[in-house]
Amino acid sequence: xxxxxxxxxxxxxxxxxxxxxxxxxxxxxxxxxxxxxxxxxxxxxxxxxxxxxxxxxxxxxxxxxxxxxxxxxxxxxxxxxxxxxxxxxxxxxxxxxxxxxxxxxxxxxxxxxxxxxxxxxxxxxxxxxxxxxxxxxxxxxxxxxxxxxxxxxxxxxxxxxxxxxxxxxxxxxxxxxxxxxxxxxxxxxxxxxxxxxxxxxxxxxxxxxxxxxxxxxxxxxxxxxxxxxxxxxxxxxxxxxxxxxxxxxxxxxxxxxxxxxxxxxxxxxxxxxxxxxxxxxxxxxxxxxxxxxxxxxxxxxxxxxxxxxxxxxxxxxxxxxxxxxxxx
Numbered sequence: 328x329x330x331x332x333x334x335x336x337x338x339x340x341x342x343x344x345x346x347x348x349x350x351x352x353x354x355x356x357x358x359x360x361x362x363x364x365x366x367x368x369x370x371x372x373x374x375x376x377x378x379x380x381x382x383x384x385x386x387x388x389x390x391x392x393x394x395x396x397x398x399x400x401x402x403x404x405x406x407x408x409x410x411x412x413x414x415x416x417x418x419x420x421x422x423x424x425x426x427x428x429x430x431x432x433x434x435x436x437x438x439x440x441x442x443x444x445x446x447x448x449x450x451x452x453x454x455x456x457x458x459x460x461x462x463x464x465x466x467x468x469x470x471x472x473x474x475x476x477x478x479x480x481x482x483x484x485x486x487x488x489x490x491x492x493x494x495x496x497x498x499x500x501x502x503x504x505x506x507x508x509x510x511x512x513x514x515x516x517x518x519x520x521x522x523x524x525x526x527x528x529x530x531x532x533x534x535x536x537x538x539x540x541x542x543x544x545x546x547x548x549x550x551x552x553x554x555x556x557x558x559x560x561x562x563x564x565x566x567x568x569x570x571x572x573x574x575x576x577x578x579x580x581x582x583x584x585x586x587x588x589x590x591x592x593x594x595x596x597x598x599x600x601x602x603x604x605x606x607x608x609x610x611x612x613x614x615x616x617x618x619x620x621x622x623x624x625x626x627x628x629x630x631x632x633x634x635x636x637x638x639x640x641x642x643x644x645x646x647x648x649x650x651x652x653x654x655x
Contacts, residue, residue, distance in 0.1 A: 331619070332369045333600035334626040336450060336554065337408055337498070337528065339374045339572060340561030340595075346373045347386055347573035353393045353400070360403040362564060366601050369623070370405040370630065372449055374558075376573060377411025377424035380436045384443040391445050405630050406449035409440055410498065413453040413463065414478035419505025420454070420514075422478055423572070423587065423594040429478075432463040441470075448472055449630065452498040454479035461492035468493025473629060475528070476518070478503035483517050496526045496629070499558055500544060501536040502593070522548045526629060528556045529621075531606050532598035534584045538610040550617050554625040555603055560585055560595035 340346045342362035344355045363371060375386050387407060394400050411424050413432040421429050432453065441448055450473045451463075457479075458464050464474045476489060477498025486494070497518050504514050518525065527548050529541060535558070536544070545553055557563065562570040562579045570577050570585070577585045577594040585594045600622055607618045 331367050331601070331604060331623075333367055333604065333622045334369055334405075334630065335363075335371045335557050335559075335600050336626045336629060337374050337410070337556035338371045338559045338563075339376065340563070340570075341559055342564045343561055343570075345561040345571040345573070346390065347376055347378075348571060349382070349386065349389075351386075351389060351393070353396055356390075356393050356400050356404075357397060360399050363403060364399075366564065366599050368403070368600055370627075371403060372406050372408040372630075373404055374408040374410050377414060377428045378573060379428055380412065380439055383409075383412065384439050387440060387443040391443070391447055394447070406447045407444050408450040408452070409444075409448055410452040410477065413437070413457045414503075415454045415457065415480055417480055419592070420478055420480050420503060422503045422592055423575075423577075424478060425574070430457070432458040434463055434466060437463050437467070441472075450475055450496065452477040455481040455485040455489035455494065458489070461488055464489050464492040464494055468495070476525075480504070480514055481517070483520070486517060486521055490521065490524050494525070497528065499528050499530050499535065499556060501540065502530060502558075519544070519547050522552060525552070526625070527553050529553055530558050530596055530598075531555050531603040531611075531621075532584075532596045533606060533610065534582075534598075535593060535596065538606070542611050545611070550620050551625070553621060554629065555600070555607070555621045556626075557598060557600050557603060558596045559599065560597065562595075562597035563599055565597070 341359040344359035394404050412428045412430055414429050415421055416426055416429045451467055452475045455476050467474050473496050474494045475496035475498045560572050567579050567581055579585045579597050583597050585597050604618050604622050607613045
């Protein structure tokens, strides 16, 4: 029997390693990539989240440097997902991102991040209302970079203008928004009404979106236009404890869910892609074929949309010795 394979387009850390730490080492990244490989993950987009532009650029540059040094890291990391800083500053919508760093789009700042990534940016998550002229959306799309809406309270007009400019994805639907919203006119309903124009990411841990709601989303979106991400932080695969995410610390309780200190919002997930695939089959009743499309085929297609912009580098596969946990 073949081992299921997964492609994860949004991952902040893994097995004790935070991808947003300033001093990440090649050994850290090797350890995380080895653990991902053991857990059936074939490729990932490491996610760099909202911070000061200089700090984000430095973190991106470091990841690119380490990727160039090691064949395992190069094979596992297909590119970078830049989530922020051009996201909503509204409470609830900003989520776990530091509100002091969230802002309107400035192309020169976006270009700074692109230069740091040396051609490896595959996805940029932004709030359409923070790009009112759609300049950044248009320029990214023209370069073949996927523009995804997320951490946003975009109106229908905002969404439509962004879609016309090249927006083609939505980041983790049902999250990056307040717990209490208008029962009809809210960002979830707006996005679902435009789902024929978007590829939509979902987190299948049961905490970010209850399973019954996740099933409803999939029924509306359709399997072919959806994909599952882990949105994992360094706690994934480790168990309860305190873990880093950039400049903050996150507590994971006995239920395995990372939450903010005041319990106002979730902070990524501690669930692996393998566990999410099992949830889709057991809790939603999806077939093995449907699960594979959501966790492998569909996200892999999204990586394929960028292959002309970010060439694949040939590397020699290396064998992993398995998980090496980092003490937190």
